[in-house]
């Protein structure tokens with residue numbers, strides 16, 4: 001089966017980590033089979049194996065200077081850490097020196113329970129935005145919030161999703177549990193794409209002889225491509241560490257439950273380098289070092305053919321097929337042809353000897369986002385106007401709508417595995433039949449998939465978060481669908497920057513309220529409370545987004561029983577390419593209808 005590339009989403013490519021990119025100390029465990037790292041071995045290996053290298057100074061400015069020496073598309077890499085450093089003396093740098101000073105732990109923080117309101121996250125410390133744009137918009141336009149899934153996560157405006165409430169519990173309610181589903185932090189670009197792509201742009205500049213840029217594009221004459229592939233950037237690392245700190249500050253009190261039951265939490269992530277790094281950075285923020293005996297990290301295999309609810313595309317071939325589940329490219333291309341015309345006209349005269357295409361200009365916008373989250377700033381950001389950034393943002397909405405959400409015929413099926421796990425956790429009942437992306441070996445074992453815990457943390461991809469929103473039938477986000485490729489709908493409900501930015505985080509908050517014996521649940525996405533009106537039976541217009549757990553459970557049980565994973569993922573249904581057919585609930589054509597169509 002051909003490995004069909006994703007559009008611009010979170011592609012998970014295999015076997016593409018070139019030697020040298022992943023530091024040696026990490027390579028050892030990316031290949032390793034999962035399993036429960038009783039944090040001692042695996043995690044402390046991560047924490048301490050290279051600690052003796054920690055004092056080697058690495059000057060960022062020198063690295064950049066070195067990288068700038070080549071031409072565009074330079075393959076210069078720095079391969080830190082060195083493979084066999086000569087100054088490693090374990091006996092001089094032990095990690096167990098004792099003399100720790102007093103260590104009483106005090107009470108756990110409980111911001112979500114005790115504070116009068118809830119802290120806001122603004123998202124992008126250490127990153128620079130373009131001065132000219134700041135001037136032009138009088139500082140009112142925040143470019144970082146208009147990069148779709150490439151935006152660093154931020155607290156959405158109160159009421160952004162239609163519920164005018166904050167994440168703090170309503171009066172008379174207290175939080176009893178949390179199921180957190182989060183994305184990895186900022187990363188380098190993923191593989192090659194079916195449209196545009198930063199590395200492709202660099203290759204294109206390299207492939208044409210004798211071009212010369214001037215004016216705003218003059219920097220291209222000396223520009224080199226400096227980005228890695230797939231792995232977390234330093235800023236992305238910080239995002240996950242911060243998310244861990246922030247969750248501990250809000251929900252630390254939930255750990256009491258584990259002390260009382262004499263168990264440890266089990267957090268889940270996948271084998272991909274950035275997924276594991278994200279989870280470990282989250283854990284460091286949440287628990288602090290040493291991670292030993294504070295929690296257990298399950299690392300599931302993310303590779304073709306392995307059942308994995310947090311990487312469902314690996315067992316869903318239709319979901320990776322451009323004629324089926326992943327159908328966004330024509331929509332994005334059409335929209336690009338519209339919103340980037342003026343930019344193309346403006347930029348073309350500033351480069352001689354190279355015919356710019358819309359796709360190149362689109363790549364330049366991608367480069368702005370990717371360079372900024374990787375190296376802190378980007379000259380490409382200065383090239384575009386506010387409207388062009390709004391256009392870019394929308395192109396990513398189109399991309400994710402048609403590839404991974406309500407407009408993709410495989411989205412619901414791909415999200416259903418996590419929903420089944422959520423159902424199992426909410427009802428404290430193991431999954432009865434493995435007929436989707438669930439993995440019985442892991443999910444039927446209480447060690448790897450414990451039930452009855454007060455805190456769950458799972459790391460995944462932007463695409464999967466959107467699959468889950470779709471599977472849960474949160475159709476308030478689908479209000480403007482199918483999304484048009486010729487204009488931006490006003491006040492649209494579906495924004496990738498709100499739903500699936502870097503380090504996006506979805507809290508399933510469990511509450512107990514004085515006024516009712518029924519436990520309550522609500523969904524908080526990037527601090528915005530999500531209306532549950534479209535979850536069958538949940539109260540309409542509930543002012544805090546609450547739904548009784550039994551009602552919610554009944555609704556998603558019904559969704560699970562009606563979701564035909566095998567048909568969606570493996571069936572031979574067809575949709576005419578491009579515009580012939582639409583779904584707004586993330587489902588393929590019905591079994592029999594499709595047979596008639598073929």
Ligand SMILES: *[C@@H]1O[C@H](CO)[C@@H](O)[C@H](O)[C@H]1NC(C)=O
Pocket residue numbers: 131132135
């Ligand atoms: C932005 O405005 C400041 C203050 O007016 C000015 O000094 C600066 O040159 C402007 N920067 C750009 C890039 O236009």
Ligand SMILES: *[C@@H]1O[C@H](CO)[C@@H](O)[C@H](O)[C@H]1NC(C)=O
Pocket residue numbers: 192193194195196197200
């Ligand atoms: C980008 O480059 C890759 C690798 O060279 C290639 O396979 C792919 O088709 C290119 N994509 C586009 C849109 O040009």
Ligand SMILES: *[C@@H]1O[C@H](CO)[C@@H](O)[C@H](O)[C@H]1NC(C)=O
Pocket residue numbers: 034299300301305306307308439440441442
């Ligand atoms: C279930 O997951 C484990 C660990 O990731 C893996 O070894 C196993 O092959 C998976 N099972 C299937 C059927 O994919």
Ligand SMILES: *[C@@H]1O[C@H](CO)[C@@H](O)[C@H](O)[C@H]1NC(C)=O
Pocket residue numbers: 307315434435436437438439440441565
């Ligand atoms: C893996 O998924 C397939 C398809 O849903 C299922 O038939 C199989 O039983 C699953 N394997 C495990 C170990 O869960």
Ligand SMILES: *[C@@H]1O[C@H](CO)[C@@H](O)[C@H](O)[C@H]1NC(C)=O
Pocket residue numbers: 176177257260261452453454
């Ligand atoms: C721990 O949390 C679970 C899930 O919320 C709950 O069922 C259980 O009663 C709690 N245990 C204790 C000892 O508080």
Ligand SMILES: *[C@@H]1O[C@H](CO)[C@@H](O)[C@H](O)[C@H]1NC(C)=O
Pocket residue numbers: 482483484485579580581582
């Ligand atoms: C699907 O939606 C797109 C975008 O609105 C539209 O152009 C197309 O006509 C729709 N197709 C059908 C069959 O409704």
Ligand SMILES: *[C@@H]1O[C@H](CO)[C@@H](O)[C@H](O)[C@H]1NC(C)=O
Pocket residue numbers: 473475533534535536555558559
């Ligand atoms: C999904 O949402 C739609 C629109 O809100 C509603 O009509 C439908 O009944 C819901 N489906 C399920 C299975 O909850």
Ligand SMILES: *[C@@H]1O[C@H](CO)[C@@H](O)[C@H](O)[C@H]1NC(C)=O
Pocket residue numbers: 431432433434435560561562563564565566
């Ligand atoms: C998959 O199993 C669930 C029970 O866990 C059942 O409700 C559902 O109907 C099954 N799906 C299919 C397509 O057989």
